[in-house]
Amino acid sequence: MVILLDIDGVMVPTTTWKPTEILSDGFANFSTKAIISLQTIIKSTGASILLTTSHKSRFNKFQWEEIFKTRGIVANIDVLENNEDNLSRKEEILRWFSKASISENFVILDDDKSLNGLPDSIKNKTIVTSGTVGLTIDQANEAINILRKEEFILA
Template sequence: MLILLDIDGVMVPTTSWKPTEILSDGFANFSIKAVNTLQTIINSTGANILLTTSHKSRYSNSEWEKIFKTRGIIANIDSLEPNNDNLNRKEEILHWFTKTTILESFVILDDDKSLNGLPELIKNKTIITSGTVGLISEQAEVAIDILRKKESISA
């Protein structure tokens, strides 16, 4: 099982009126609600994380695992390839799907509304969060249900 995960607007709510807290590792702190929700999803499904965030190339996967662990999330983490072509999130995810045969269930957690334009088979496995609120507990059950439904997607 795989969680395609954005960070800004999912793990870190983005607000103009409240500055983002940066921890000693140089990265933003995660919302406690988002941490608890993501860990619930991981604990219930055993899912791994594939980072889709624009920050994905800032750190190695092992460094990301430490960053997540510092914030209370234990997970195996991988990242999409660097976005050297400056694709938008929707295009980047579609590009990844064309190069990858998905043999496991997946869910996409993102605040990017352009993902509503994904093909139905992928869009149906996408949870769009409110960027100012982030991932919330009510979305955990939906994500778990999506992950437990096994359908393979290949391009």
């Protein structure tokens, strides 16, 4: 099982009235609510994380794992390939699906509303968060239900 995870607007709510707290590792702190929600998904499903965030190329896989660990999340983390073609998030995800051999359930957690334009077989496994709120426990439970579905159909 894999979680395609954005960070801004999912783990780090975006607000104009409050500056983002940067931790000593040089990256933004995650919201407590989002940490608990993501931990709930991982503990319930054993899912790994594939980072889709625009920050993905700032750190390598091991640095990302340490960043998440510092924020209380232990997970196997991989990173979507660099977006050298300046594709939209939707196009990046579609490219990944066209190249990857997916044989496991997945869920996409992102605040990018353009993902509503994904093909239904992918969109049905996408949870679009509110960028100013981030990942909630209700969305975590929805993600768990998506990941636990036995059938895997990608048309």
